[in-house]
Structures are given as C-alpha cells and as structure tokens.
Amino acid sequence: MSNITRDQFDVLVVGGGPAGLAAATCAAECGRHVGVVDDNPALGGQIWRGEVGKAASEAVDWYARLRAAGANVLCGARVFHQPEPEVLLAEAPDGPLELKYKKLILATGARERFLPFPGWTLPNVMGAGGLQALVKSGLPIAGKRVVVAGSGPLLLAVAAYLRQHGAEIPIICEQASWGSLVGFSLALLRQPQKVRQGFALRKQLAGISFAASSWPVSARGERAVEEVVISQSGKNKTVPCDYLACGFHLVPNSELAALLGCRLRDDLVQVDDYQQTSVAGIFCAGEPTGIGGLELSLVEGRIAGLAAGGSAPAAKPLFAEREKLRKFARVLDRTFSLRAELRGLPLPETIVCRCEDVTCSRLAQHTSWRAAKLQTRCGMGPCQARVCGPATGFLFGWAQDSIRPPIFPTRFENLITFSPEAERSEITGGRG
Numbered sequence: 001m002s003n004i005t006r007d008q009f010d011v012l013v014v015g016g017g018p019a020g021l022a023a024a025t026c027a028a029e030c031g032r033h034v035g036v037v038d039d040n041p042a043l044g045g046q047i048w049r050g051e052v053g054k055a056a057s058e059a060v061d062w063y064a065r066l067r068a069a070g071a072n073v074l075c076g077a078r079v080f081h082q083p084e085p086e087v088l089l090a091e092a093p094d095g096p097l098e099l100k101y102k103k104l105i106l107a108t109g110a111r112e113r114f115l116p117f118p119g120w121t122l123p124n125v126m127g128a129g130g131l132q133a134l135v136k137s138g139l140p141i142a143g144k145r146v147v148v149a150g151s152g153p154l155l156l157a158v159a160a161y162l163r164q165h166g167a168e169i170p171i172i173c174e175q176a177s178w179g180s181l182v183g184f185s186l187a188l189l190r191q192p193q194k195v196r197q198g199f200a201l202r203k204q205l206a207g208i209s210f211a212a213s214s215w216p217v218s219a220r221g222e223r224a225v226e227e228v229v230i231s232q233s234g235k236n237k238t239v240p241c242d243y244l245a246c247g248f249h250l251v252p253n254s255e256l257a258a259l260l261g262c263r264l265r266d267d268l269v270q271v272d273d274y275q276q277t278s279v280a281g282i283f284c285a286g287e288p289t290g291i292g293g294l295e296l297s298l299v300e301g302r303i304a305g306l307a308a309g310g311s312a313p314a315a316k317p318l319f320a321e322r323e324k325l326r327k328f329a330r331v332l333d334r335t336f337s338l339r340a341e342l343r344g345l346p347l348p349e350t351i352v353c354r355c356e357d358v359t360c361s362r363l364a365q366h367t368s369w370r371a372a373k374l375q376t377r378c379g380m381g382p383c384q385a386r387v388c389g390p391a392t393g394f395l396f397g398w399a400q401d402s403i404r405p406p407i408f409p410t411r412f413e414n415l416i417t418f419s420p421e422a423e424r425s426e427i428t429g430g431r432g
C-alpha cells in the first residue's frame with residue numbers, strides 16, 4: 001500500500017490554468033494558506049502550458065505573484081475523489097495525497113469536443129488543441145501538412161501556432177456559417193483586446209484558405225491519415241494531409257463539481273456573484289462556469305480568490321468587467337453551436353466510444369445514456385466518458401445522470417489505501 005501525504009489548506013484550488021493561478025494568487029495575497037493542485041507537470045493550463053517558467057509573458061507575472069504570496073504548488077497530482085466533506089484525494093507520482101481545506105476553488109478548465117466520423121480513430125487524426133500540446137512538448141511538425149477542422153476560435157489559434165512551427169496548413173474548415181461568423185466579428189469589435197488578437201491572427205494566417213459551413217466527412221489512410229474528405233458548402237472535396245487537427249469547440253470539465261454536489265445547468269457549474277457554487281464554501285472559476293476565453297477565466301479566478309480568501313468586498317469592482325466578458329461568452333456559444341447535419345457524420349459501423357470499441361449502430365439501439373452504458377460499456381473505459389459523453393449528448397440527446405468516483409482512472413493501490421477497513425477486507429477477500 002502507498003504512503004499517504006497529508007496536507008491542509010485554508011483555500012485549496014484545483015486547476016493551475018489562468019483561472020486557478022489568479023484564484024490562488026488572490027487568495028494567498030489575502031494572507032491565507034493556499035494550495036494549488038494541477039495534474040500537469042507545470043502550471044499554466046491549456047493556453048500557458050510550458051510558459052510559466054519561460055520568458056516574459058502574462059503567465060510569468062502571475063506565477064511570480066503566486067510565488068511571492070507563498071502559495072504551495074502541487075503539480076502532477078490529479079484529484080479523483082472526495083471521501084468526506086472538506087477532503088479531496090489526489091493521485092501523484094510519489095503516491096496518494098489527502099488534501100483538507102476550509103474553502104475550495106474549482107478551476108478545472110475545459111476540453112475539446114470530439115465528434116465521430118468515419119476514420120476519426122486513425123493515427124494522426126487528433127484534437128486541434130491536442131496536436132498543439134504535442135508540438136509544445138517537442139513533436140516535430142515542420143513540413144507536415146495539417147488540415148485544421150471543426151469549430152471555434154481555437155482552430156485559428158492552433159493553425160497559427162502550427163504554421164509558426166513550420167507546418168503547412170492546406171485549409172481551415174469551420175462548421176459555423178459565414179452569417180454566424182460575421183455576427184461574431186461584430187461582437188469582437190466591442191472588445192479592444194480581442195480586436196488586437198484578431199488582427200494578429202489574420203496576419204499569421206494570411207494565405208491559408210478558410211472555409212465556413214465546412215467539416216470533415218471522413219479521414220482515410222492505410223496506417224495513418226493520408227487524406228481528408230471535407231464537405232464545403234454542400235460539396236465534397238478531398239485534401240491530402242499528414243495530420244487532421246480536429247475539435248468542435250470546447251466542453252467544460254465539470255465532473256468534479258458534479259461529484260461534490262454543485263448545481264449544474266447544461267453541464268455548466270452555476271455560481272453566484274462571488275463565484276460561489278450551490279455548495280457553501282466551494283467556488284468555481286473559468287471554463288466550467290462557461291466557455292469564455294482567457295480574460296474571463298482570469299477575472300473569475302480573481303473574484304473567486306478574493307471571496308474565498310475573505311476579501312469579498314474587494315471583488316466587487318471586478319463584476320462589471322466580468323459581465324462584459326460573459327456577454328462575449330454568450331456570443332461564442334451562439335456562434336459555434338453545432339449544426340444538426342453533424343449528427344449524420346457517423347456511419348452505423350463508426351466507433352463512437354473509442355475506449356470500449358462501441359459503434360454507432362450499437363448505441364442507436366438504446367434510448368438513454370444509462371441503458372447504453374449498461375449494455376455496451378460505452379463510457380466505461382479510461383477516458384470515463386470525457387470523449388464519448390459529449391459526443392453521445394450531441395448525437396442522441398443523452399444526458400449523463402450520475403458521476404461516480406474515482407472521476408479519473410486511479411491506481412488500485414491508491415484506491416485501496418483510502419478504503420475503509422471493511423471495504424478493504426471485502427476487496428481482498430478478507431486477506432487485506
């Protein structure tokens with residue numbers, strides 16, 4: 001059995017992306033004993049991955065403030081369970097952690113939404129942000145042809161990043177229509193910072209063809225993807241490529257909030273003015289409350305940190321900025337909502353749950369997520385429905401009706417370490 005490391009904090013923050021960094025910093029600057037736990041080897045979350053230790057950037061400034069305020073950083077540790085109120089369990093490379101807290105801030109971010117289509121499980125068909133993360137970790141991409149497809153502003157950021165690192169981008173396919181995208185551009189005009197980002201992206205992407213009302217129909221290849229068939233304004237076209245970087249906007253990581261009993265609506269964690277959830281003492285900031293981008297994550301993190309740190313009045317002046325950014329989040333949501341045609345992408349034999357090899361036709365025999373899960377094992381593999389859950393939600397309109405611990409696959413030795421004596425004895429047949 002593993003040795004448990006125990007720690008206790010006034011404020012514990014789960015997630016070290018922009019929202020978590022801002023929350024932990026502000027709470028620690030209020031004089032609280034703060035811990036921030038993240039499952040990556042370093043802080044920064046999706047957008048600042050690997051940047052906090054490097055040259056000057058906003059990420060570095062936040063990290064310096066966090067350090068100066070004396071917050072404890074626990075990286076490489078993934079929270080998987082709450083055995084009792086005010087205690088979380090995490091799995092770290094050196095063994096399990098038991099983390100006690102008085103106040104908790106959830107800043108668990110978002111992930112890409114994947115939709116199944118023929119060939120989406122071929123090697124080198126990847127999430128757009130996933131491929132970017134691999135390149136950030138050293139995958140050589142120079143000279144490779146990468147088709148970027150799906151939906152959302154992340155596609156543009158990823159295409160710009162990959163091109164900067166030498167990739168050739170034959171086309172960016174966005175499922176939203178030109179009409180929606182024009183409305184989005186007008187909303188951008190009300191956000192000076194976003195206008196600057198938009199112009200910078202336009203320059204970085206100059207010369208790359210961009211197709212609206214366009215999406216991948218199938219990916220084909222012998223051992224890995226070699227070409228993608230895309231639908232472009234109703235016509236199919238084949239584009240040769242080495243990678244397909246594909247994601248359909250983002251979905252919130254709200255499983256931990258659900259496990260802790262926080263109220264959700266449409267998978268989004270519901271919070272009050274101070275970012276407090278429906279559970280007293282548990283706050284939430286960033287993408288789990290709504291997909292809104294970096295600036296919204298930061299301001300929500302600051303408000304949650306100040307409120308959990310005991311300086312709620314100091315958070316009030318930030319409300320107006322947050323409201324402005326939330327309006328932008330609502331526009332994002334409308335613009336990149338998925339069109340009904342995408343429900344027709346998977347063929348009967350297309351795999352939807354890739355962990356358990358469950359095809360679309362097997363799922364179509366059931367009427368609910370629970371029935372499909374019981375009969376096919378859909379969602380019971382290593383991703384624990386993080387990929388197929390949102391996909392079946394879109395394809396069949398199924399809602400996941402329960403979240404059970406552990407919320408991530410966890411080593412047996414860590415589970416058994418925390419099991420009550422009776423359960424342990426049962427698991428080991430009385431020998432434990």
Ligand SMILES: Cc1cc2nc3c(=O)[nH]c(=O)nc-3n(C[C@H](O)[C@H](O)[C@H](O)COP(=O)(O)OP(=O)(O)OC[C@H]3O[C@@H](n4cnc5c(N)ncnc54)[C@H](O)[C@@H]3O)c2cc1C
Pocket residue numbers: 014015016017018019020037038039040044045046047077078079080107108109110111112128129130132154157158250253256285286287288292293294297
């Ligand atoms: C794959 C991907 C790539 C992106 N790339 C860009 C980009 O290039 N440019 C851009 O403008 N925006 C990008 N975004 C959007 C960007 O992430 C958001 O706009 C915003 O920065 C999110 O900040 P956050 O702090 O709310 O969440 P995140 O940055 O997602 O941070 C959440 C952190 O919590 C950790 N976490 C979650 N659950 C647990 C747990 N149980 N235990 C421990 N740790 C946990 C996650 O691993 C993550 O590090 C990307 C999003 C995704 C999903």
